[in-house]
Amino acid sequence: MGWFRTVRDSRAGAEAAASARSRDPIHIRVRDLHKRYGPHHVLKGVSFDVHRGKTNLVIGPSGSGKTVLMRQLVRLERPDEGEVRVDGVDFAKLRGLELDEARRTFGMVFQMSALFDSMSVYDNVAFPLRERLGLPPKEVRERVMARLESLGIADAAGKLPSALSGGMQKRVAVARALVLESPVLVYDEPTTGLDPITTRTVDDLIVEMQERFGLTSIVISHDMASVFRIADYITFLYYGEVHASGTPRELLESLDAPTMEFVEASGVSAEILDARRYSRTSAQSAT
């Protein structure tokens, strides 16, 4: 049982450290991250901050390394160099049981939802509770139904994912990512391939989750319309390097050439930004 106590102690220590730092507005500090695949240098020293309780966007052209960056953050892969400090703990260096424990920090919503297609919606959401926490069926049931209800998909509990629309699948994926109560939720291109109306629903969902549960959200996207609708902070990744990082307004005012070009191509201007921000806040105060 020795190792068990060590793990619990280190976890208790980490939690204490976390609560001490939890007023730090920067939740995750990514510093000088490198990733190579053979001769192909994809991430060339990426550094940026993820703000606590905010919606943080990572944007950039196709092939710029956004998905690769996400895979390093949630430790689907191990970065070659650099740090991913989450509340002071460097995730890039973790291994074994510590890494297993740390994985609970991140909930992940994959691009095509990645629901287990052989399981019902209910079992998909119950899966992490059964596998990770080994909870008794009654408690699993309570937690799963609470999540499904809060996302308005309780009726779909018995259905298979393939019987749901893209927007519904996304909701199930969010429910599954939320059920372990991870403090950080990562979305990889959540709206790619969805129609404009569903895109808007998913955007609203992201903002709603962040506001209702105080989650830190990281959203990878190149759908510029939704980027400026939901972003509190934006990081612009351009072929493995960060060219701009800050609020949407700071990005609009950036003088960096690729950033200017990317923003211009998206057709977003300061006036539109003001209007969109306004519509979003008024919509929220209305509800």
Place this chain on the structure above:
Amino acid sequence: MARRAAEVALAPFAEVGALARMLSEAVFWGARPRYRGRVIVESMEFVGVGSIFIITVTGLFVGAVLGLQLADGFREFGAENQTGAVVGLALAREIGPVFAALMVSSRAGSAITTELGSMRVTSQIDALVTMAVNPVQYLVVPRLIAGVVMVPVLTMLFNLVGMFGAWFVCVKLLAIDSGIFLERMRWLVDWADVRQGLIKAAVFGLAVCLIACRQGFFAGGGAAGVGRATNRSVVHSAIAILMLDYLITGLVLGQGLF
């Protein structure tokens, strides 16, 4: 050019290396909790129960054809009474395990590759990792266990049905005496032959499911990539079964290897 040739020449070794690595990972993760009884039973059901139909039908006809051919051949020497014995021996030692494994590969192995492959290309395997569920433990281990346990069981079934097919043809259609047919068979086929067949079946079952898992697990390139992986899975399985068959036979008989 030379480099390309070297790559092609080394590919089979790289493949065997990848299989060995997956097997050792499966042993490592299979030995520690969690133990998922329900998932293992489901895998066994899929590999075993799901293959009963194809095993029964192919077993029946393989046995019948063997009976027909051997009875015809033996008649030349007036030895058609030996047909049952030789069919029994051939089934128990070789044809039962080889055919059962080939059938499992074409039915269950290909399905395993397709399932794991589509889980890979739709990020379901990545999703498991982010939930800290080891995908080798959750997906590969139960399927390997199912292969090792169920292919021998299916081999027994194949042998029984095959014997019946041969008996039916010889006794009912070719009028060989039933008593002599069975007595000769009991005389020639003993437990060691059956055991050799079952050991082969277990090894083939492991190989088929390992190859199927490995191809699916590392599939890439979307739906087309999964199709290619499934294709490779069946081809590699067939090659592996027949190569392993020669190897094991050589070891058991203690000759023909070096």
